[in-house]
Amino acid sequence: MSVDSQFxxxxxxxxxxxxxxxxxxxxxMVADAAGHIGSAYGVYDPDAGVNVRGRFIIDPDGVIQAMEVLTPPVGRKVEETLRQIRAFQHVRETGGKEVTPSGWEPGKKVLKPGPDLVGRVWEVWNPKDDE
Amino acid sequence: MAEQESIGCGRPTGSVVGERPKEKEDVETTHKEAAVSTIMVGRKAPDFVAPAYHQGGFKQVKLSDFLGSWVVLCFYPGDFTFV
Known part of the structure; x- marks a missing residue:
């Protein structure tokens, strides 16, 4: 979506x-000619008259699960967006019983939050194991 | 999904669902509203309807039509640039 027309x-x-x-x-490819939608999402820059690089992951209930906003000169990485979607999908499938630590990819170690895990993450998860 | 739209010379723009078009003298209020309107993870995404180009045709896209699916909403400064 940008302020350019659909044409x-x-x-x-x-x-x-x-x-x-x-x-x-x-x-x-959505047209946001007057920046109304960008304004609602906090990514419209009225001085430049454009939407900056905002990316929102919205779940099946219409809830924003993730957002990333960059100034125009730097582009995004699609793989990272896909990784986040897969992680959010995993959390949703497990009803939030499993969460995904830093750098998680499908198949890698998940964490099960609970009283037993407090202060013991280091015992069950080492980020170096994933390298 | 909305069906194909006939296209005239007018250039309709998108708008946030449920939000009335703001009038000129509302400028101050608009700024205040912008300050309090919070986009946050864990909160509902503002619904909108806007014209779009999709696979050779023009149509209206409404965010809430995609309830039940995962959606990536991607803003970028302009066509003919990278994203």
Whole structure:
């Protein structure tokens, strides 16, 4: 989503993005011409008249689970977004009984929060094991 | 999903669902509202409806139509730049 119109999105997809992504961009490219939506999400910069790089992961209940906001010169890493989605999906599937420590990837060690774990994370989880 | 829309010369813009368009003299209030409106993890994502381009066609996209799915909402400064 950007402040460009849906017509400009079409041109961008047809003339450039479709050369990088087979078949063009598969998801909707939303137009936020006046920045109303960006304002609601706190990512519209009225001085520049554009939305900055904001990324929100929204769960199936419509709740924001993660957000990342960058100034324009630095791009994002899609793999990290996917990793976070997989982690949030795992937590959701286990009803919050399992949580995912730093750098977690599917298949790696999860933690089960509870009184027994307090002060003993070091016994059950070593970030170096994942390297 | 909304069906295809016929496109005229007008350029309708998106808006937050349930929010009335603000009037000019409301500028001060708008700023106050912006200060208190909190986007936070663990809270509901503001719903919106906006025109979109999708796979060769134009349509309206409403965030709440995607309830039941995981959604990545991605803002970027402008087309023809990286994301």
């Amino acid at each position: 400009v999105h079409k041109m961008w997809d047809e003339h450039e993005l479709s050369k990088m992504v087979q078949g063009g961009i598969p998801f909707p």
